[in-house]
Amino acid sequence: xxxxxxxxxxxxxxxxxxVRWCPGCGDYSILSQLKQALASFGVRRENIVFVSGVGCAxxxxxxxxxxxxxxxxxxxxxxxxxxxxxxxxxxxWVVMGDGDxxxxxxxxxxxxxxxxxxxxxLLINNEVFGLSRGQQSPTSRVGTCSKTxxxxxxETPLRPVSIALAAEATFVARxxxxxxxxxxxxxxxxxxxxxxxxxxxxQNCKIFNDGVFEYATDAVIKTDSIIHLEHGRxxxxxxxxxxxxxxxxxxPEVVTLGQGITMDDILIHDERAAEPTLAFLLSRLVGPQFxxxxxxxxxxxxxxxxxxxxAAFQQGDPPRAFESLLAGDESWTLA
Amino acid sequence: xxxxxxTIARSTIPHGTPVERAAAVVRFAGDxxxxxxxxxxxxxYACAMVGNAVMTVxxxxxxxxxxxxxxxxxxxxxxxxxxxAIHTPGDRLDLLVALNPSALRTYIGxxxxxxxxxxxxxxxxxxxxxxxxxxxxPLQDAALQAFRVxxxxxxxxxxxAVARVNLIPTEIERCKSFFVLGLSYWLFDRPPEPTFxxxxxxxNKNPGLVEAHTRAxxxxxxxxxxxxxxxxxxxxxxxxxxxxxxxxxxxTALALGFLAAARQSGLPMVYAGFxxxxxxxxxxxxxxxxxxxxxxxxxxxxxxxxNIALGAAFGGSLGVTATTSTGIALQADTLALxxxxxxxxxxxxxxxxGPSLGMPTRTEQADxxxxxxxxxxxxxxxxxxxxxxxxxFRIAIEAVRLAVTRMxxxxxLTDTYLMSASEAWHVPSSxxxxxxLAKQTKADPEHPxxxxxxxxxxxxxxxxxxxxxxxxxxxGMEKEANTGAVSYDPANHEAMVALRARKIAKIAEKxxxxxxxxxxxxxxxxxxWGSVCGATHDAAERCRAAGLNVANIGLTHLSPxxxxxxxxxRKYRRVLxxxxxxxxLSKILRAEYLLDVVSLNKVQGQPFxxxxxxxxxxxxLGPC
Ligand code: SF4
Numbered sequence: 001x002x003x004x005x006x007x008x009x010x011x012x013x014x015x016x017x018x019v020r021w022c023p024g025c026g027d028y029s030i031l032s033q034l035k036q037a038l039a040s041f042g043v044r045r046e047n048i049v050f051v052s053g054v055g056c057a058x059x060x061x062x063x064x065x066x067x068x069x070x071x072x073x074x075x076x077x078x079x080x081x082x083x084x085x086x087x088x089x090x091x092x093w094v095v096m097g098d099g100d101x102x103x104x105x106x107x108x109x110x111x112x113x114x115x116x117x118x119x120x121x122l123l124i125n126n127e128v129f130g131l132s133r134g135q136q137s138p139t140s141r142v143g144t145c146s147k148t149x150x151x152x153x154x155e156t157p158l159r160p161v162s163i164a165l166a167a168e169a170t171f172v173a174r175x176x177x178x179x180x181x182x183x184x185x186x187x188x189x190x191x192x193x194x195x196x197x198x199x200x201x202x203q204n205c206k207i208f209n210d211g212v213f214e215y216a217t218d219a220v221i222k223t224d225s226i227i228h229l230e231h232g233r234x235x236x237x238x239x240x241x242x243x244x245x246x247x248x249x250x251x252p253e254v255v256t257l258g259q260g261i262t263m264d265d266i267l268i269h270d271e272r273a274a275e276p277t278l279a280f281l282l283s284r285l286v287g288p289q290f291x292x293x294x295x296x297x298x299x300x301x302x303x304x305x306x307x308x309x310x311a312a313f314q315q316g317d318p319p320r321a322f323e324s325l326l327a328g329d330e331s332w333t334l335a
Numbered sequence: 336x337x338x339x340x341x342t343i344a345r346s347t348i349p350h351g352t353p354v355e356r357a358a359a360v361v362r363f364a365g366d367x368x369x370x371x372x373x374x375x376x377x378x379x380y381a382c383a384m385v386g387n388a389v390m391t392v393x394x395x396x397x398x399x400x401x402x403x404x405x406x407x408x409x410x411x412x413x414x415x416x417x418x419x420a421i422h423t424p425g426d427r428l429d430l431l432v433a434l435n436p437s438a439l440r441t442y443i444g445x446x447x448x449x450x451x452x453x454x455x456x457x458x459x460x461x462x463x464x465x466x467x468x469x470x471x472x473p474l475q476d477a478a479l480q481a482f483r484v485x486x487x488x489x490x491x492x493x494x495x496a497v498a499r500v501n502l503i504p505t506e507i508e509r510c511k512s513f514f515v516l517g518l519s520y521w522l523f524d525r526p527p528e529p530t531f532x533x534x535x536x537x538x539n540k541n542p543g544l545v546e547a548h549t550r551a552x553x554x555x556x557x558x559x560x561x562x563x564x565x566x567x568x569x570x571x572x573x574x575x576x577x578x579x580x581x582x583x584x585x586x587t588a589l590a591l592g593f594l595a596a597a598r599q600s601g602l603p604m605v606y607a608g609f610x611x612x613x614x615x616x617x618x619x620x621x622x623x624x625x626x627x628x629x630x631x632x633x634x635x636x637x638x639x640x641x642n643i644a645l646g647a648a649f650g651g652s653l654g655v656t657a658t659t660s661t662g663i664a665l666q667a668d669t670l671a672l673x674x675x676x677x678x679x680x681x682x683x684x685x686x687x688x689g690p691s692l693g694m695p696t697r698t699e700q701a702d703x704x705x706x707x708x709x710x711x712x713x714x715x716x717x718x719x720x721x722x723x724x725x726x727x728f729r730i731a732i733e734a735v736r737l738a739v740t741r742m743x744x745x746x747x748l749t750d751t752y753l754m755s756a757s758e759a760w761h762v763p764s765s766x767x768x769x770x771x772l773a774k775q776t777k778a779d780p781e782h783p784x785x786x787x788x789x790x791x792x793x794x795x796x797x798x799x800x801x802x803x804x805x806x807x808x809x810x811g812m813e814k815e816a817n818t819g820a821v822s823y824d825p826a827n828h829e830a831m832v833a834l835r836a837r838k839i840a841k842i843a844e845k846x847x848x849x850x851x852x853x854x855x856x857x858x859x860x861x862x863x864w865g866s867v868c869g870a871t872h873d874a875a876e877r878c879r880a881a882g883l884n885v886a887n888i889g890l891t892h893l894s895p896x897x898x899x900x901x902x903x904x905r906k907y908r909r910v911l912x913x914x915x916x917x918x919x920l921s922k923i924l925r926a927e928y929l930l931d932v933v934s935l936n937k938v939q940g941q942p943f944x945x946x947x948x949x950x951x952x953x954x955x956l957g958p959c
Pocket of ligand 1: 020021026027204
């Protein structure tokens with residue numbers, strides 16, 4: 001395993017490459033928190049690999065002084081799976097934008113998750129294509145005006161957390177670019193997790209989709225529109241923490257404590273639940289009808305892909321010697 | 336009891352001495368459950384164990400579970416055996432064993448005019464003809480008069496042979512293939528003992544089956560003796576050299592080659608393969624062989640497979656993948672990425688008849704131009720071609736050697752035919768295998784890593800994660816020379832494009848000289864690549880035996896082409912390029928050397944016959 005070292009700082013993780021995002025882009029904050037977090041883990045730089053695809057977010061590996069590989073559109077989870085198969089001791093991070101992950105990369109993303117490859121996957125979601133200059137993305141909400149949807153997007157968006165849960169991810173969380181403390185906390189939890197850690201980060205694209213997550217970032221509005229999930233605690237929100245979530249049959253509903261509604265009626269968040277059913281339900285909550293959840297949706301322990309491969313290797317017959325494979329089962333010798 | 340079954344009584348019936356032949360071609364054909372694969376394999380071993388050169392090819396049914404007796408269910412196995420070196424499974428059949436009317440209909444066109452036709456007459460009943468589309472008994476057809484037909488009631492005779500053994504009906508039917516085997520062994524005077532041994536070892540838990548199979552075999556053998564004079568022949572000449580041999584098909588040879596390369600380089604290997612026939616054969620083999628130093632994964636698609644192999648190469652392993660058909664086009668994307676990031680991965684591309692799904696079970700060579708040019712941007716990669724089933728072993732090692740010493744993706748072209756064709760192979764001793772020197776960079780505090788600096792081959796350092804001081808970023812963006820930083824500088828881009836091209840071209844300087852078979856200059860040179868090398872070589876040999884001034888070469892290095900190739904080409908009046916495509920190597924040779932080569936093209940999903948190439952050479956030479 002990686003050997004911890006003492007005292008690294010965020011600047012130890014800065015590469016020489018000039019950072020090139022638009023001024024005001026949410027990616028700056030993500031990069032800076034990520035470097036802080038990496039410095040705090042104590043994993044040596046040479047044991048860390050960042051893998052990405054194409055898009056604004058996918059430039060991130062170039063800016064971090066670890067090993068880095070920027071591949072083609074959407075294929076990062078497959079590339080990263082290869083890196084991990086070659087050297088299971090590396091801490092491998094995958095950085096994907098919503099266009100990259102949810103268009104071309106959806107297959108690779110879901111398969112890396114279902115295999116529980118020990119990857120830390122950051123899906124930086126700004127609900128728009130940035131680098132290609134402002135087209136709708138598979139996560140753009142209905143009505144998003146973009147270069148390819150001037151009258152508002154008509155397509156139903158994908159919800160990355162729902163997809164990750166459906167793909168059997170063992171760690172699923174969501175955070176937001178401006179909440180630096182929350183981001184660090186989630187990065188740390190993802191890094192500690194053994195298996196696929198999936199983190200959706202709401203990120204503001206200053207240029208093409210500015211303010212789309214305002215409800216999650218504005219200090220005043222967010223108290224009523226955001227739920228901070230806490231394991232084992234009732235799901236409460238609002239300035240006075242008197243709004244809550246309860247289940248009415250299979251339907252979630254927002255209630256206010258008092259008037260006959262007590263804490264006993266309120267849904268308790270359990271990130272360790274074996275079945276991700278409730279986590280999925282929480283992933284379906286979308287504003288403005290509902291508050292949206294930040295925090296850890298799911299965090300369960302299952303054997304990693306490598307552990308399963310190693311265990312399978314131990315089963316059955318021991319490997320045959322090379323010479324015996326060369327000769328095959330039906331060789332003959334001529335005098 | 337089993338002790339007595341190991342010999343066969345030689346008959347006293349006069350049937351003449353066997354006719355000596357230099358070579359023969361036999362095809363066994365019937366339903367999948369007629370055991371033709373088993374019969375063919377046993378027959379092949381019987382030939383190889385006496386030292387004949389052998390080459391075989393199966394022809395699997397078009398449908399996996401076709402109804403019994405249907406044309407779509409016809410399965411065949413062909414064996415060419417000779418007292419001299421051979422390089423194809425043979426053109427025309429000397430014996431066709433057709434176990435049902437559909438098999439007859441499918442293959443009768445391939446029987447040589449002097450050939451023998453053996454049929455199971457019990458299967459030539461109206462119901463069965465109908466399945467093959469005959470309206471009358473084909474055995475009565477005048478068209479068959481040209482051949483010597485042996486109509487044997489195989490089902491009946493087999494039942495009688497095993498009647499004394501207590502078997503269930505399916506077991507009785509299964510013995511039929513050994514009746515066929517006994518009959519065929521007699522026709523070519525093959526020694527039955529190894530097959531008796533095989534029966535004993537295979538059914539060692541069931542003495543009843545040992546006895547039944549042996550009886551069926553003997554019944555077939557003895558029945559053959561009664562069929563009349565002049566039927567028996569023999570290919571007596573020994574061709575194989577001394578030592579340990581095995582039968583090997585193209586897929587197994589490739590897989591063993593990669594295993595050997597991993598062992599000889601000391602590198603771990605990651606094999607990623609999406610299941611798509613016939614490339615999936617490699618996936619099956621690596622899974623079955625499970626080795627300590629090989630991680631095998633079945634990814635979600637061919638792009639994932641290539642990316643996993645490439646990620647593994649970045650991580651410090653040999654990254655290997657294989658695919659076929661449309662998967663080849665998909666992997667182009669990843670090969671371009673591997674070329675610009677300069678990482679060592681190997682992609683085995685099994686060509687089958689296209690475009691798109693084309694004819695999935697048929698062979699072709701129409702992906703050469705794609706391997707050469709089929710990526711975005713200026714993007715040369717190394718392209719090698721497997722030229723015979725056993726050649727896969729050498730080619731896989733060569734692919735890995737070039738990938739890890741030149742830091743480049745390597746495409747290995749092979750085809751459907753080569754994957755399943757088999758030949759006898761002299762098993763190398765593991766101690767005589769070449770070493771593969773892979774040098775992964777060590778950190779040097781005195782000299783910080785320049786990830787895109789160059790060695791004497793123009794290769795960049797292989798700087799793998801886990802080693803302190805080697806941290807660097809790479810990927811699909813253009814690199815600044817030496818530093819590898821992302822660069823949009825126009826002059827740098829042009830220089831890097833030229834450098835990557837030179838790196839590949841430079842490989843040609845160190846290749847061994849081309850092997851020219853035949854005269855070193857003269858009338859005709861046949862240039863072959865891939866699976867066509869076999870038929871080409873045999874055709875050229877025939878021409879030379881007939882006194883014609885014909886030479887041939889087989890290319891295994893296609894990109895870069897060998898440095899001495901142009902000199903060789905210019906020594907002949909005509910250059911003939913036979914290919915299973917519409918003229919792809921021809922196009923490259925014309926473009927590279929401004930040489931007016933002659934194309935011989937076949938795009939039928941079938942390999943060349945030796946006679947087709949020979950005829951073309953004779954046509955080129957004109958009337959003598
Ligand atoms: S286009 Fe948007 S996402 Fe991309 S760098 Fe600019 S602000 Fe950031």
